[in-house]
Amino acid sequence: MIGGDKLDFEIRPNPHPVAAAERSALLANPGFGQIFTDHMVTVRYAEGKGWYDARVEPRAPIPMDPATAVLHYAQEIFEGLKAYQAADGGVTLFRPDANAARFVASAARMAMPALPEPVFLDSLRHLVTADREWIPQGEEGSLYLRPFMFASEVFLGVRPAREYLYAVIASPVGSYFSGGVKPVTVWASSLYTRAAPGGTGAAKCGGNYAASLVAQAEAIEHGCDQVVFLDAVERRYVDELGGMNVFFVYDDGSMVTPPLTGAILPGITRESVITLARRAGHQVVERPVSLEQWRADAASGRLREAFACGTAAVITPIGRVRSADGEFVVADGGSGEVTTSLRQTLVDLQRGRAADPDGWVHRVL
Template identity: 55%
Template sequence: MTDPAPERLAFQVTRNLAATPKGEREKALESPGFGTIFTDHMVDICWSEKGGWHRPRVQPYGPISLDPAAAVLHYAQEVFEGLKAYRHADGGIYTFRADQNAKRFNRSARRLAMPELPEEFFLQSLHELIAVDGDWVPSGEEQTLYLRPFMFAKEAFLGVRPAKKYTYCLIGSPSGAYFTGGVTPITIWLSETYARAAEGGTGSAKTGGNYAASLLPQAEAAERGCDQVVFLDAHGNVEELGGMNIVFVKKDGTLVTPDSGSILDGITRNSLLELAAERGHAIERRPVPLSEWREGVASGDIVEAFACGTAAVVTPIGALKGEGFDDVQPTGSLGLSLREELTDIQYGRREDAHGWLRRLDA
């Protein structure tokens, strides 16, 4: 469902009269954690079958009122995105490859039979939120304003069909490092009982149900002393972690990443692979059998494995555990080197030769 639309929306802005005082905000930004503190405002845009996208507004952050029969509560029509706003040394606020988030948001929406949000509106919503909450973008090391756009079905009915009314929202959360221990190797639990997504399912969409499916195996991973869980497809191929893609580095310098229709197309992963290709590394996107991973580590053909995603950027994998085995992973340096290059671009410490950055406060 795609609507013809103007290039920009006329937003109504309602200021939060109970906005966080400057002193409290600055104290909160000293050590924000991840995803627990939120800015003073949010974006809200409505869609209906008859009216298309309408009533765009920036309003005080607060609870959302829903009818108990709202479709999202019963049939899970919901998609979301995740991206960051970075404070550069000159005080400017930038985001990274937001156009790719806008495109992926719409791919997810199509898979969930939801209306597509014009990319111009998606990008404009980022500017509108920063215009009122730019002071919430922290300036500390490894700190960002995490931006969470999401859309859900709000029509009240109990029939099984696509809803006819939706809400798009955008909220912001000042955040520090995703893993509290910093960028250190993590231990991965192999889930052979549960699947994250199925062939032909919603694995390639960024929708809440995929993450809900990962919570029980993630809890089991934690019970076994592991930081994250990795999933296999029905054919025994490695897919992804609960919320991150995975990349293997071979001894000849080739980077291999699992790829299929049930894996989320990671923007961070794509960016890292592009930077690696520019360094001369061969890139392979293909199914990766679990046996190839384990045997490759044992033989020395795989010299490094790392997880990557918007929140954590790059995290080395130090061990893979499963029922009856515990494989120590070789620790390489390529993943962290690519992480440094990528974050230098994101924070403005290195030239953006690709045009990936978009200034939000101008």
């Protein structure tokens, strides 16, 4: 079982799984990220040995020494994707190979070993198979999968660790926003930035999100659902929301999204939206959009819609924007036709209700 592109997973079923009646009650209204399944995946890495000891085992606390490297130097990355109940009763994953590739890219930026993509994909398949009964029913229900890796070596010293733990946990979820799918109000922060050129903005590491929390708290203080960050150099151009990419839809049907400069996370939902929008006949351009331009285009009526997208929230319309300079509304503040159509197209693909010309949907069961 020593490291390579493939590992044999040892399956250790949970001897005390949650009872069916209790599980059913939990799934009736799971919320987001509050309930967890019976199992988890773990795989270990050691320098000179590679990846080894791949398991599906009962979900349990991870023992950790106080000097574990991640606690001091934040060498950690993660991913997020969902398993869906398909229309025919099967189970699907949406573009897990893209998550596997991004996991490798994030590891490289954080000086961590690359988990072979086949091992990443096998870990998801094994966990979903073990916890299939935890997938919620209903249009907004899915099983959120959280693969992550951290420096597990016990040492104090600023260098890349020599030991790592990769794990996957699963959480049945409903809608990301408590109010369901409806236009959100965002706060454009002038005090805080998410990432800078040469930083870790393009890596999916926990530090990026930790840095966003004070700005998210600022957004909530101003009655907003999410924060939208501006670029770290000029403090003018829209980067992304706290955990989502941004799109603008104009009166001629064209769409614009900020370019991947290295400071923005290359979202898999973002890439999917670009492909689907172009297929639907929209011209999609990747170029900078300033907050001033966003405000001016909304005031003139040229901007018809704006939306955010990501794995957790899928596609969410942006109705209002607030900042230290005041508030403005995008069109009528509602959910636009393009946003609604793209969301439905994407959801139909994810749940196996539409043709899949790009081979994005991976059948698990």
